[in-house]
Amino acid sequence: MTLSQNGTYHHGDLRAACLRAARELLEEDGSAALSLRAVARRAGVSATAPYRHYADREALVSAVAAEGYRELAEHLSADRPAPSTPDDLAAVAVVYVRFALEHPALFRAMFAEPCDPTGEERVAATEAISSYVRALVRDAFPGTEDTDALSTTVWALVHGLAFLHLDGKLDASAPEVVAQRVRASVFALFTAAPALRTAVAAD
Amino acid sequence: MTLSQNGTYHHGDLRAACLRAARELLEEDGSAALSLRAVARRAGVSATAPYRHYADREALVSAVAAEGYRELAEHLSADRPAPSTPDDLAAVAVVYVRFALEHPALFRAMFAEPCDPTGEERVAATEAISSYVRALVRDAFPGTEDTDALSTTVWALVHGLAFLHLDGKLDASAPEVVAQRVRASVFALFTAAPALRTAVAAD
DNA sequence: CTATGATGTATGCACCGTCCACATGGAGGC
DNA sequence: GCCTCCATGTGGACGGTGCATACATCATAG
Numbered sequence: 001m002t003l004s005q006n007g008t009y010h011h012g013d014l015r016a017a018c019l020r021a022a023r024e025l026l027e028e029d030g031s032a033a034l035s036l037r038a039v040a041r042r043a044g045v046s047a048t049a050p051y052r053h054y055a056d057r058e059a060l061v062s063a064v065a066a067e068g069y070r071e072l073a074e075h076l077s078a079d080r081p082a083p084s085t086p087d088d089l090a091a092v093a094v095v096y097v098r099f100a101l102e103h104p105a106l107f108r109a110m111f112a113e114p115c116d117p118t119g120e121e122r123v124a125a126t127e128a129i130s131s132y133v134r135a136l137v138r139d140a141f142p143g144t145e146d147t148d149a150l151s152t153t154v155w156a157l158v159h160g161l162a163f164l165h166l167d168g169k170l171d172a173s174a175p176e177v178v179a180q181r182v183r184a185s186v187f188a189l190f191t192a193a194p195a196l197r198t199a200v201a202a203d
Numbered sequence: 204m205t206l207s208q209n210g211t212y213h214h215g216d217l218r219a220a221c222l223r224a225a226r227e228l229l230e231e232d233g234s235a236a237l238s239l240r241a242v243a244r245r246a247g248v249s250a251t252a253p254y255r256h257y258a259d260r261e262a263l264v265s266a267v268a269a270e271g272y273r274e275l276a277e278h279l280s281a282d283r284p285a286p287s288t289p290d291d292l293a294a295v296a297v298v299y300v301r302f303a304l305e306h307p308a309l310f311r312a313m314f315a316e317p318c319d320p321t322g323e324e325r326v327a328a329t330e331a332i333s334s335y336v337r338a339l340v341r342d343a344f345p346g347t348e349d350t351d352a353l354s355t356t357v358w359a360l361v362h363g364l365a366f367l368h369l370d371g372k373l374d375a376s377a378p379e380v381v382a383q384r385v386r387a388s389v390f391a392l393f394t395a396a397p398a399l400r401t402a403v404a405a406d
Numbered sequence: 407c408t409a410t411g412a413t414g415t416a417t418g419c420a421c422c423g424t425c426c427a428c429a430t431g432g433a434g435g436c
Numbered sequence: 437g438c439c440t441c442c443a444t445g446t447g448g449a450c451g452g453t454g455c456a457t458a459c460a461t462c463a464t465a466g
Contacts, residue, residue, distance in 0.1 A: 009430050010444055035422060046446050048424075053444090057423065111370050112315030126372060146387075152373065153360065153388040160363025161355075167314050169329060170355065184349075185356040189392060213413055213462070238453060249415045251455075256413090260454065408466090415460065422453070429446065436439080 015053040017043040022064050026105045034109075036060065062122060065110045068103070069125030072110075075099050076132060084139035090183040092136060093158045097182050100162035101172055107162065130155070154189070161185055218256040220246040225267050229308045237312075239263065265325055268313045271306070272328030275313075278302050279335060287342040293389040295339060296361045297382045303365035304375055310365065333358070357392070364388055 011017060021042035025033045036057050040047045054060040079095045080088045100107040134151040137144070144150050161182055165172040172178050214220060224245035228236045239260050240250045257263040282298045283291045303310040337354040340347070347353050364385055368375040375381050 009446090010432080014444080036424085037422065047422095048426095048447085049445050051424075108315060111366060112311060130372070149384070149387050150391055152364075152367075152384065153391040155372075156363030156367055156388060157356065157360045158363070159367060160359030160361065163314060163366060164355075164359055164362060169333070181352075181355065184352050185359060188353055188356040211462095217413080239455085240453065250453095251416085251457095252414050254455075410463105410465085412463090413461080415458100417456105417458085419456085420454095422451105424450090424452105426449085427447090430444080432441105432443090434439105434441090436437100 011043070011045055011049070014043060014045060014049060017045075018050050018053060018060060019063055019067065022060055023067065023106070026064060026109060027103065030105045031061075031109060034061065034064075034105075061109055064106070066121040066125050068106045068110045069122065069129060072096070072099050073125070073128045073132060076129070083136045086140055086187070089136060089140045089154070090186045093154075093161070093186050094179045094182050096158050097162045097165060097178060098175065100166055101175075101178065104166055107166065111159075111163075154186075157185065157189070158182070214246070214248055214252070217246060217248060217252060220248075221253050221256060221263060222266055222270065225263055226270065226309070229267060229312060230306065233308045234264075234312060237264065237267075237308075264312055267309070269324040269328045271309045271313045272325065272332060275299070275302050276328070276331045276335060279332070283339075286339045289343055289390070292339060292343045292357070293386045296357075296364070296389045297385050299361050300365045300368060300381060300385050301378065303369055304378075304381065307369055310369065314362075314366075357389075360388065360392070361385070 018039050021039045022034055025035075025038055025042065036050055036054075037047045039060065040050050043050075050060065054063065075095055076092055080092055083089065083092055130151075133155050134147060137151045137154055138147050141147070141150060161170070164170045165178055170178075170181065221242050224242045225237055228238075228241055228245065239253050239257075242263065243250045243253050246253070253263065257266065278298055279295055283295050286292065286295055333354075336358050337350060340354045340357055341350050344350070344353060364373070367373045368381055373381075373384065
């Protein structure tokens with residue numbers, strides 16, 4: 001009967017300790033290192049103790065992902081509290097991609113897992129990001145008729161940039177190069193082939 | 204000494220058999236089901252036999268991913284052999300996203316794995332897609348000065364749309380709804396907030 | 407016809423997720 | 437103040453996994 005870290009049989013706040021340990025393992029050695037047993041070891045607790053707080057491994061990963069969503073949302077809004085210009089939009093996009101590159105395993109856990117939509121904690125956190133983007137787009141594009149569609153476009157663009165960098169499809173060795181590319185891509189939303197506008201408008 | 208599937212000690216073409224089995228497992232039960240042992244079982248061979256052809260699990264997954272890249276490239280170019288208009292671009296985008304939704308686990312294996320850039324098979328396959336997009340953008344946007352930057356933007360947008368649908372961030376229950384949203388997003392590249400163009404141009 | 411190297415087998419180890427029976431001890435009713 | 441209940445943690449077991457190692461088979465080159 002090994003005693004828990006703090007010398008008592010009961011840990012005190014194992015739920016939070018697991019979350020923290022999981023997060024650390026993820027950041028240190030990637031998602032492969034994120035095992036329930038490793039989490040338990042790091043929390044100084046028996047292998048099966050975490051099951052009192054998380055139904056299974058996926059539940060724990062999901063909790064970590066939800067935390068990641070919250071942090072991402074914070075980063076975004078912290079950088080530009082009241083974004084309303086195209087430059088703000090580009091800056092927020094840069095923050096989004098940088099977050100992905102600075103927390104690759106966490107970002108993958110947030111998006112690249114099979115992840116059923118039943119995790120209400122995750123759904124709420126996602127909604128926060130989604131609505132932030134929508135508000136940003138509304139302010140930056142006052143004349144747009146379909147804000148939702150454009151928000152989707154913007155989110156997808158930035159999200160895609162994040163993943164392509166993360167997967168090495170785009171060079172991500174120098175942060176400033178990445179930032180510049182992200183800004184250029186966002187601005188390309190407005191400068192792309194003026195000739196085409198008429199072709200589309202005629203549709 | 205169990206005999207291999209075809210009754211002989213040596214399998215004949217275990218390399219290809221492993222690839223096929225891996226692909227099947229991936230499509231049937233997702234990436235969690237893709238274990239080397241399961242692959243070996245399906246190929247009717249001992250658990251360690253695949254190691255003669257693949258250094259480790261990751262090497263096998265990487266081979267499957269490379270196959271996925273080739274198939275995706277085929278799908279794209281098969282749908283529009285000589286794409287050159289905005290409509291072609293939108294159609295290709297729809298094919299890209301549909302491929303992701305019809306082969307979710309494969310698509311994830313292609314992009315969502317840690318994946319070092321050292322797999323030359325993968326690099327080549329990626330390059331094929333990348334250059335296809337570049338050519339498409341060049342033809343569809345004859346007046347563009349920086350084709351590479353715009354290609355990046357287009358790929359990122361479409362790729363992001365694929366992932367957001369895959370992760371349930373965008374409703375993907377009805378294929379036609381998805382297709383419509385993808386088309387709208389691509390077209391949004393040209394119709395977004397004309398007023399902003401001047402603001403950016405002044406930069 | 408034989409030796410050799412490519413291919414497949416058998417075995418074992420460490421680790422994993424998860425189920426189960428059981429131990430502990432803090433909090434609330436008597 | 438004591439005692440009981442139950443949330444929380446322990447320990448052991450089972451079947452699965454990736455992978456290293458030693459050995460078996462057999463097609464083919466000399």
